[in-house]
Amino acid sequence: xxxxxxxxxxxxxxxxxxxxxxxxxxxxxxxxxxxxxxxxxxxxxxxxxxxxxxxxxxxxxxxxxxxxxxxxxxxxxxxxxxxxxxxxxxxxxxxxxxxxxxxxxxxxxxxxxxxxxxxxxxxxxxxxxxxxxxxxxxxxxxxxxx
Amino acid sequence: xxxxxxxxxxxxxxxxxxxxxxxxxxxxxxxxxxxxxxxxxxxxxxxxxxxxxxxxxxxxxxxxxxxxxxxxxxxxxxxxxxxxxxxxxxxxxxxxxxxxxxxxxxxxxxxxxxxxxxxxxxxxxxxxxxxxxxxxxxxxxxx
Numbered sequence: 001x002x003x004x005x006x007x008x009x010x011x012x013x014x015x016x017x018x019x020x021x022x023x024x025x026x027x028x029x030x031x032x033x034x035x036x037x038x039x040x041x042x043x044x045x046x047x048x049x050x051x052x053x054x055x056x057x058x059x060x061x062x063x064x065x066x067x068x069x070x071x072x073x074x075x076x077x078x079x080x081x082x083x084x085x086x087x088x089x090x091x092x093x094x095x096x097x098x099x100x101x102x103x104x105x106x107x108x109x110x111x112x113x114x115x116x117x118x119x120x121x122x123x124x125x126x127x128x129x130x131x132x133x134x135x136x137x138x139x140x141x142x143x144x145x146x
Numbered sequence: 147x148x149x150x151x152x153x154x155x156x157x158x159x160x161x162x163x164x165x166x167x168x169x170x171x172x173x174x175x176x177x178x179x180x181x182x183x184x185x186x187x188x189x190x191x192x193x194x195x196x197x198x199x200x201x202x203x204x205x206x207x208x209x210x211x212x213x214x215x216x217x218x219x220x221x222x223x224x225x226x227x228x229x230x231x232x233x234x235x236x237x238x239x240x241x242x243x244x245x246x247x248x249x250x251x252x253x254x255x256x257x258x259x260x261x262x263x264x265x266x267x268x269x270x271x272x273x274x275x276x277x278x279x280x281x282x283x284x285x286x287x288x289x
Binding site: 002003004005006007008009010011012013014015016017018019020021022023024025026027029030032033034035036037039040041042044045046047048049050051052053054056057059060061063065066067068069071072073074075077078079080083084085086087088089090091092093094095096097098099100101102103104106107108109110111113115116118119120121122123124125126127128129130131 | 147150151156163175197225227234236237260261275281
């Protein structure tokens with residue numbers, strides 16, 4: 001029951017990404033190309049998603065606990081540091097080169113499109129390397145995830 | 147490559163993405179971040195969090211098939227860049243979201259919706275970096 005419910009939540013996300021245009025690099029890159037072939041559609045994706053999530057979270061987080069768990073597990077860190085901002089800047093550069101972000105590419109994997117598969121392989125390799133590099137450099141900090 | 151302006155389809159898609167984020171919070175008490183869900187499913191195996199992440203990913207991957215059932219075709223995926231650029235971009239995205247602890251879904255949707263200052267800062271930075279990168283590639287380098 002729990003797994004079916006969560007599968008359906010993923011499905012809602014996957015259908016949303018599919019019809020929004022986030023799985024289409026041509027459309028994503030055109031959103032960022034204000035000086036060229038600009039397509040403002042993705043502002044509607046982000047706007048719609050944030051407004052619905054903002055309102056929905058107010059209702060949900062007022063409840064004592066989620067249905068399948070004992071507590072809500074929200075990201076605890078409040079620190080705005082070089083790691084957060086630097087990592088985000090690097091992400092933006094990669095997004096501007098490829099046109100896929102992780103949330104756009106994962107549902108698109110379901111089409112078995114070769115380009116999507118190659119992007120996700122590179123994405124996972126990048127994640128793996130980023131988790132390795134701090135260990136190789138012998139720093140104590142390990143990458144955190146949301 | 148010109149793409150058609152699709153405000154209604156994009157708004158509907160955005161509403162569904164927001165609904166999925168709310169449902170995941172209501173059911174499982176977690177934020178819907180593609181980075182954390184993918185990285186957790188692959189790199190943090192054999193924990194209590196593996197099951198829901200795999201179920202969620204399976205649902206995400208089924209999205210295009212449902213769209214195809216209803217509309218008769220998969221969503222359009224047009225890649226205007228070379229395969230090499232796509233893979234270099236993928237590597238960079240993977241590194242960036244790992245150090246930045248999230249991407250468009252985690253910071254851009256869930257974090258912004260929680261009014262997390264950390265996520266708002268991250269989102270402003272990656273959006274600015276993407277605008278700048280696309281400008282440089284298309285209008286400075288002339289790609």
